[in-house]
Amino acid sequence: MNSSDFADRTAIVTGAGSGIGEACALMLAERGANVVVADVNGDAAKVVADKLGTPTLSVVVDVSDPTSCQNMVDVAVREFGGVDVAVNNAGIAGEQVPTAEVTVDGWRKVISVNLDGVFYCMKSELPALVERGAGVIVNMASILGSVGFQNAAAYVSAKHGVVGLTQAAALEYAASGVRVVAVGPGFIDTPLLAAAPAEVLAGLSSLHPLGRLGTSEEVAELVGFLASDRASNITGSYHLVDGGYVAR
Numbered sequence: 001m002n003s004s005d006f007a008d009r010t011a012i013v014t015g016a017g018s019g020i021g022e023a024c025a026l027m028l029a030e031r032g033a034n035v036v037v038a039d040v041n042g043d044a045a046k047v048v049a050d051k052l053g054t055p056t057l058s059v060v061v062d063v064s065d066p067t068s069c070q071n072m073v074d075v076a077v078r079e080f081g082g083v084d085v086a087v088n089n090a091g092i093a094g095e096q097v098p099t100a101e102v103t104v105d106g107w108r109k110v111i112s113v114n115l116d117g118v119f120y121c122m123k124s125e126l127p128a129l130v131e132r133g134a135g136v137i138v139n140m141a142s143i144l145g146s147v148g149f150q151n152a153a154a155y156v157s158a159k160h161g162v163v164g165l166t167q168a169a170a171l172e173y174a175a176s177g178v179r180v181v182a183v184g185p186g187f188i189d190t191p192l193l194a195a196a197p198a199e200v201l202a203g204l205s206s207l208h209p210l211g212r213l214g215t216s217e218e219v220a221e222l223v224g225f226l227a228s229d230r231a232s233n234i235t236g237s238y239h240l241v242d243g244g245y246v247a248r
């Protein structure tokens with residue numbers, strides 16, 4: 001870790017009001033970035049922004065709304081002069097039922113936040129990064145971007161889509177100096193899993209060879225590396241931080 005990896009850089013983190021996004025925002029600020037703490041929950045975003053030591057601002061964004069995503073990027077450019085790093089992390093869990101029982105509304109909701117949302121963010125972020133002639137996008141996928149899971153059809157589909165979107169954009173923007181990567185966390189101890197009963201959490205833990213859920217900080221550590229110049233030869237790739245889950 002280098003405490004000045006992101007000095008004089010501006011980073012946007014979506015879904016930064018909680019869990020993995022909050023940990024990424026804290027990590028980026030500790031390493032010198034100006035951070036745009038973006039979340040649909042404006043109060044949560046403000047609480048996180050107030051914890052950060054570097055210049056920060058909180059922005060209300062609904063990533064399922066392309067106009068809202070453009071506004072988030074416009075605010076970052078206006079207040080901090082540009083964007084260098086974007087962590088597209090906002091996501092929701094959705095209905096937990098077999099595929100035939102997923103409601104159309106439930107399907108659309110998960111796809112609109114977890115897949116369309118990443119696309120809308122990238123659509124607004126990429127021109128700002130190209131303008132800089134350099135930059136990194138880190139998309140928050142999941143282990144479920146490469147393997148299936150029962151009762152999570154929309155979530156699994158969206159996360160597989162995020163991995164493909166990452167690869168496509170990486171090819172398109174490499175020549176512009178922009179790297180695009182995806183991160184695949186295993187099950188992580190965050191509010192996203194808060195509704196799960198203790199026995200379900202114990203069962204999820206046992207699916208990871210390391211025998212536990214991961215932490216948001218462990219995910220942020222990987223994001224910090226990938227978003228830094230130390231990862232200068234890495235683009236278009238999908239990086240697991242999963243306690244061995246996918247190796248089983």
Ligand SMILES: NC(=O)c1ccc[n+]([C@@H]2O[C@H](COP(=O)([O-])OP(=O)(O)OC[C@H]3O[C@@H](n4cnc5c(N)ncnc54)[C@H](O)[C@@H]3O)[C@@H](O)[C@H]2O)c1
Pocket residue numbers: 014015016017018019020021038039040041044061062063064089090091092113117140141142143184185186187188189190191192193
């Ligand atoms: N927790 C896990 O086990 C796990 C595992 C793999 C991947 N992930 C992914 O990591 C990301 C973060 O998950 P988390 O566990 O920290 O969840 P979390 O629920 O703790 O935080 C998600 C944040 O996203 C925000 N958000 C939700 N909808 C939004 C929208 N439309 N626009 C903007 N912000 C929105 C929420 O307000 C919340 O602050 C998600 O993409 C999730 O799919 C989580």
